[in-house]
Amino acid sequence: xxxxxxxxxxxxxxxxxxxxxxxxxxxxxxxxxxxxxxxxxxxxxxxxxxxxxxxxxxxxxxxxxxxxxxxxxxxxxxxxxxxxxxxxxxxxxxxxxxxxxxxxxxxxxxxxxxxxxxxxxxxxxxxxxxxxxxxxxxxxxxxxxxxxxxxxxxxxxxxxxxxxxxxxxxxxxxxxxxxxxxxxxxxxxxxxxxxxxxxxxxxxxxxxxxxxxxxxxxxxxxxxxxxxxxxxxxxxxxxxxxxxxxxxxxxxxxxxxxxxxxxxxxxxxxxxxxxxxxxxxxxxxxxxxxxxxxxxxxxxxxxxxxxxxxxxxxxxxxxxxxxxxxxxxxxxxxxxxxxxxx
Amino acid sequence: xxxxxxxxxxxxxxxxxxxxxxxxxxxxxxxxxxxxxxxxxxxxxxxxxxxxxxxxxxxxxxxxxxxxxxxxxxxxxxxxxxxxxxxxxxxxxxxxxxxxxxxxxxxxxxxxxxxxxxxxxxxxxxxxxxxxxxxxxxxxxxxxxxxxxxxxxxxxxxxxxxxxxxxxxxxxxxxxxxxxxxxxxxxxxxxxxxxxxxxxxxxxxxxxxxxxxxxxxxxxxxxxxxxxxxxxxxxxxxxxxxxxxxxxxxxxxxxxxxxxxxxxxxxxxxxxxxxxxxxxxxxxxxxxxxxxxxxxxxxxxxxxxxxxxxxxxxxxxxxxxxxxxxxxxxxxxxxxxxx
Amino acid sequence: xxxxxxxxxxxxxxxxxxxxxxxxxxxxxxxxxxxxxxxxxxxxxxxxxxxxxxxxxxxxxxxxxxxxxxxxxxxxxxxxxxxxxxxxxxxxxxxxxxxxxxxxxxxxxxxxxxxxxxxxxxxxxxxxxxxxxxxxxxxxxxxxxxxxxxxxxxxxxxxxxxxxxxxxxxxxxxxxxxxxxxxxxxxxxxxxxxxxxxxxxxxxxxxxxxxxxxxxxxxxxxxxxxxxxxxxxxxxxxxxxxxxxxxxxxxxxxxxxxxxxxxxxxxxxxxxxxxxxxxxxxxxxxxxxxxxxxxxxxxxxxxxxxx
Numbered sequence: 001x002x003x004x005x006x007x008x009x010x011x012x013x014x015x016x017x018x019x020x021x022x023x024x025x026x027x028x029x030x031x032x033x034x035x036x037x038x039x040x041x042x043x044x045x046x047x048x049x050x051x052x053x054x055x056x057x058x059x060x061x062x063x064x065x066x067x068x069x070x071x072x073x074x075x076x077x078x079x080x081x082x083x084x085x086x087x088x089x090x091x092x093x094x095x096x097x098x099x100x101x102x103x104x105x106x107x108x109x110x111x112x113x114x115x116x117x118x119x120x121x122x123x124x125x126x127x128x129x130x131x132x133x134x135x136x137x138x139x140x141x142x143x144x145x146x147x148x149x150x151x152x153x154x155x156x157x158x159x160x161x162x163x164x165x166x167x168x169x170x171x172x173x174x175x176x177x178x179x180x181x182x183x184x185x186x187x188x189x190x191x192x193x194x195x196x197x198x199x200x201x202x203x204x205x206x207x208x209x210x211x212x213x214x215x216x217x218x219x220x221x222x223x224x225x226x227x228x229x230x231x232x233x234x235x236x237x238x239x240x241x242x243x244x245x246x247x248x249x250x251x252x253x254x255x256x257x258x259x260x261x262x263x264x265x266x267x268x269x270x271x272x273x274x275x276x277x278x279x280x281x282x283x284x285x286x287x288x289x290x291x292x293x294x295x296x297x298x299x300x301x302x303x304x305x306x307x308x309x310x311x312x313x314x315x316x317x318x319x320x321x322x323x324x325x326x327x328x329x330x331x332x333x334x335x336x337x338x339x340x341x342x
Numbered sequence: 343x344x345x346x347x348x349x350x351x352x353x354x355x356x357x358x359x360x361x362x363x364x365x366x367x368x369x370x371x372x373x374x375x376x377x378x379x380x381x382x383x384x385x386x387x388x389x390x391x392x393x394x395x396x397x398x399x400x401x402x403x404x405x406x407x408x409x410x411x412x413x414x415x416x417x418x419x420x421x422x423x424x425x426x427x428x429x430x431x432x433x434x435x436x437x438x439x440x441x442x443x444x445x446x447x448x449x450x451x452x453x454x455x456x457x458x459x460x461x462x463x464x465x466x467x468x469x470x471x472x473x474x475x476x477x478x479x480x481x482x483x484x485x486x487x488x489x490x491x492x493x494x495x496x497x498x499x500x501x502x503x504x505x506x507x508x509x510x511x512x513x514x515x516x517x518x519x520x521x522x523x524x525x526x527x528x529x530x531x532x533x534x535x536x537x538x539x540x541x542x543x544x545x546x547x548x549x550x551x552x553x554x555x556x557x558x559x560x561x562x563x564x565x566x567x568x569x570x571x572x573x574x575x576x577x578x579x580x581x582x583x584x585x586x587x588x589x590x591x592x593x594x595x596x597x598x599x600x601x602x603x604x605x606x607x608x609x610x611x612x613x614x615x616x617x618x619x620x621x622x623x624x625x626x627x628x629x630x631x632x633x634x635x636x637x638x639x640x641x642x643x644x645x646x647x648x649x650x651x652x653x654x655x656x657x658x659x660x661x662x663x664x665x666x667x668x669x670x671x672x673x674x675x676x677x678x679x680x681x
Numbered sequence: 682x683x684x685x686x687x688x689x690x691x692x693x694x695x696x697x698x699x700x701x702x703x704x705x706x707x708x709x710x711x712x713x714x715x716x717x718x719x720x721x722x723x724x725x726x727x728x729x730x731x732x733x734x735x736x737x738x739x740x741x742x743x744x745x746x747x748x749x750x751x752x753x754x755x756x757x758x759x760x761x762x763x764x765x766x767x768x769x770x771x772x773x774x775x776x777x778x779x780x781x782x783x784x785x786x787x788x789x790x791x792x793x794x795x796x797x798x799x800x801x802x803x804x805x806x807x808x809x810x811x812x813x814x815x816x817x818x819x820x821x822x823x824x825x826x827x828x829x830x831x832x833x834x835x836x837x838x839x840x841x842x843x844x845x846x847x848x849x850x851x852x853x854x855x856x857x858x859x860x861x862x863x864x865x866x867x868x869x870x871x872x873x874x875x876x877x878x879x880x881x882x883x884x885x886x887x888x889x890x891x892x893x894x895x896x897x898x899x900x901x902x903x904x905x906x907x908x909x910x911x912x913x914x915x916x917x918x919x920x921x922x923x924x925x926x927x928x929x930x931x932x933x934x935x936x937x938x939x940x941x942x943x944x945x946x947x948x949x950x951x952x953x954x955x956x957x958x959x960x961x962x963x964x965x966x967x968x969x970x971x972x973x974x975x976x977x978x979x980x981x982x983x984x985x986x987x988x
Contacts, residue, residue: 033720058531059502173622174394203393204558205619208602212618230532233604257608274536276565278603279610279678281584284543285565287536291501307533406887432889440887448880451713452902461898465889496712512884 019046020224026084037295039065041248047224054227054239062248067194072101110185114197116177120169127165133187152183175206192224247293247303254329264331264340346381353378353414372627374400376576387553389567396573398556402524439518443525445505449497456493462515482511503534522554572596575634582665590663592672595635601677641671717982727978733971741791748784752938771956783960789939794920800858802912805865813873827863843931868911872904906983914976917969940965
């Protein structure tokens with residue numbers, strides 16, 4: 001396998017000022033009994049304040065692992081960050097002590113998970129858990145913390161917040177629980193929010209409510225938002241730019257509109273072609289052949305080559321760098337020009 | 343029009359809520375399915391959509407006789423199968439099979455793929471003589487696009503998409519006429535979903551199957567279905583052909599559901615009107631009176647709280663768009679932007 | 682009915698192709714049991730406890746392999762003497778050789794431990810499994826019954842039961858089984874209830890499988906692991922329970938050789954002859970520890986949450 005150093009320009013760099021968060025050449029591996037699973041293999045991305053970056057990928061693409069590494073909540077062992085930098089507000093998080101990182105977590109960056117029910121403690125009231133943020137981080141009194149909790153619940157539009165502040169998590173519906181998770185993430189007004197499949201577990205009609213709320217609050221607080229999802233539809237709604245991940249690498253990155261209109265990587269193109277449309281009845285679906293790669297044995301060269309309709313010999317030997325397609329776009333495909341035209 | 347192979351008549355499934363340890367006292371019921379009627383025609387795919395708690399999965403279980411119906415009928419070729427048991431039920435099971443949602447829990451982890459796909463033959467030995475079974479299992483693996491040499495492997499050695507193919511092969515083994523698929527692709531990765539949807543379509547042509555395809559993903563349902571039924575809180579609120587439902591929806595719930603679907607096309611998105619429903623689905627243990635959707639409906643009036651709307655063709659509809667809708671104030675509204 | 686036809690190459694190739702690329706075809710079929718066994722073999726805790734237990738079982742069956750004497754061959758002239766040539770552990774009050782008695786004591790402990798474990802696993806497993814599988818009044822009845830047995834204080838119950846029926850190998854085993862089965866039953870019931878709700882059991886029902894097939898092919902193989910784990914861990918505690926009862930004088934009685942009895946008789950002369958207590962107590966502790974470690978290792982290998 002040839003290793004190519006990714007010297008190519010990061011299409012996101014050069015945007016006005018330094019970005020809020022910049023991930024550089026991040027590598028994460030999991031040491032399991034079956035071998036070393038290379039979950040993240042040189043990821044670069046950045047988010048500015050007020051910007052929404054969608055990280056799109058399937059299971060095993062490394063999208064969640066990257067987020068866990070940023071938050072510093074990677075299970076270690078078996079997970080290890082082996083290389084790279086995570087620059088957040090000018091500091092490399094990987095060089096900080098656990099104590100310093102803990103101070104950043106919650107206060108400066110917060111995370112929203114897919115499964116709200118298991119992220120909330122079932123034996124404590126929602127108000128107590130929301131108030132805890134203020135008591136622990138700001139040393140607020142019990143009474144003030146509760147008032148703050150009610151205010152937050154109002155913020156995320158939970159009806160009758162004053163009455164419901166003493167309810168337990170299981171007394172709320174799925175959508176309401178996700179709102180509570182959002183409230184918790186917002187509590188200390190962080191600069192960055194990472195939302196990992198925040199609406200996947202919710203019903204379609206509730207998904208729309210929650211996604212709207214998240215987007216609105218992000219604008220209001222001028223936060224950076226990293227939205228991790230597998231759903232091309234959700235992304236289209238709220239993201240400014242997209243990074244598509246495959247086998248632990250970013251294979252394409254682009255502003256939302258451009259990516260949907262004209263993908264520059266065969267994987268992105270395949271994904272877009274393989275989802276049926278709501279507004280018309282199509283013919284047989286295009287299906288990307290094969291299976292997502294086994295991270296213990298990532299194919300040599302371009303990891304997508306066994307499934308790629310355009311693969312040539314070079315794809316089996318050389319790992320493609322993220323070629324700059326335009327100022328704001330990149331594609332990690334040897335044949336990005338052909339893909340873009342085709 | 344093809345003849346119906348399954349006729350569902352006023353089907354009800356209530357799960358009793360009990361209190362007490364030794365002497366159980368019924369204190370209420372979860373009305374999971376509450377008076378649903380429809381036909382499944384031979385060779386067609388009927389999509390059933392709805393959100394969690396609408397009763398679509400319970401409906402599948404009742405049709406499969408995995409749960410006993412509280413009342414109502416399920417007629418298979420004219421015979422009520424909802425009360426069958428013992429040998430008669432076993433015989434019907436040959437003709438109606440199921441594909442499950444979760445490829446990780448629907449295969450016994452302690453059995454080899456050969457044993458899993460071969461089990462239907464052990465239960466119904468008349469389908470394949472003993473000597474032919476290994477061959478039959480390998481043929482099935484081949485049909486669903488898996489290497490027949492994998493016969494001795496265990497489920498955990500396969501990916502989600504491959505496992506779902508194994509589940510489909512098991513469902514096909516007895517050569518059923520009807521397959522009830524409960525969210526068969528929702529647990530799969532996007533790139534694998536299309537493979538499985540295509541496989542299901544191919545198999546339908548090959549084996550003349552009738553599908554009931556239950557899903558919450560409206561795009562996939564449109565793609566695969568000939569007709570679509572929309573469920574809300576245990577009731578069928580609208581049913582019609584895919585064009586009637588997607589391009590001419592008349593029930594406010596259907597309209598809201600369709601408009602909420604995130605479309606992977608930012609430009610198509612901008613022209614669309616979005617209806618964002620307020621609140622959550624009420625509890626099926628205590629559904630609203632009259633029309634069950636009225637608590638979230640922007641059209642709701644006095645009448646909706648008092649009269650249960652019937653599933654029938656509304657007066658405002660005529661011509662090819664005419665289809666059943668259970669709303670007092672049904673009217674067409676294009677929310678998908680088909681034009 | 683149409684004939685089965687070959688899948689178009691389009692879908693056939695990618696599946697096998699990708700699999701071949703991702704995993705070499707030579708990959709063997711591996712059942713979950715084989716995986717667990719592979720894990721166990723690599724676990725040093727399992728190797729150490731396994732070797733120790735093998736050794737204990739061997740000397741329980743053939744104590745003559747490492748002890749030439751007879752535990753009943755005592756000479757009061759040696760009473761309470763320390764170690765001497767040919768008698769490394771010294772002598773007890775009666776002048777019996779402590780080494781020989783310690784070696785022969787393994788038999789009682791292992792016999793009680795293994796038989797009581799088997800008894801409680803089978804009884805608790807079957808009753809709990811049936812309760813979980815069929816549910817209803819049978820489940821209610823059994824759960825209440827198990828609660829009653831849970832409520833019995835172990836030592837008080839042992840004292841009463843064994844002084845009524847008399848202490849012997851079989852009465853001790855019976856008593857431990859009576860106390861031990863509810864714990865296994867509870868685990869078995871929980872495991873069966875969980876497995877019963879799995880889709881693959883529903884799938885078997887949908888195919889027309891009867892209760893027997895569902896129980897034996899689907900539920901049992903998937904529910905047995907937690908029962909094995911809890912039983913292995915319980916084995917160690919059963920051995921110490923036997924020793925406790927024998928120590929109190931209601932369990933095994935002389936001339937049966939048991940660590941519990943020896944510890945009991947040693948306790949009175951601990952000050953001037955500590956070796957009498959040390960060796961049987963040490964053997965007991967090591968044995969109990971070995972079984973508990975084995976149970977831990979087995980749990981790690983079988984626990985699906987860690988897989």
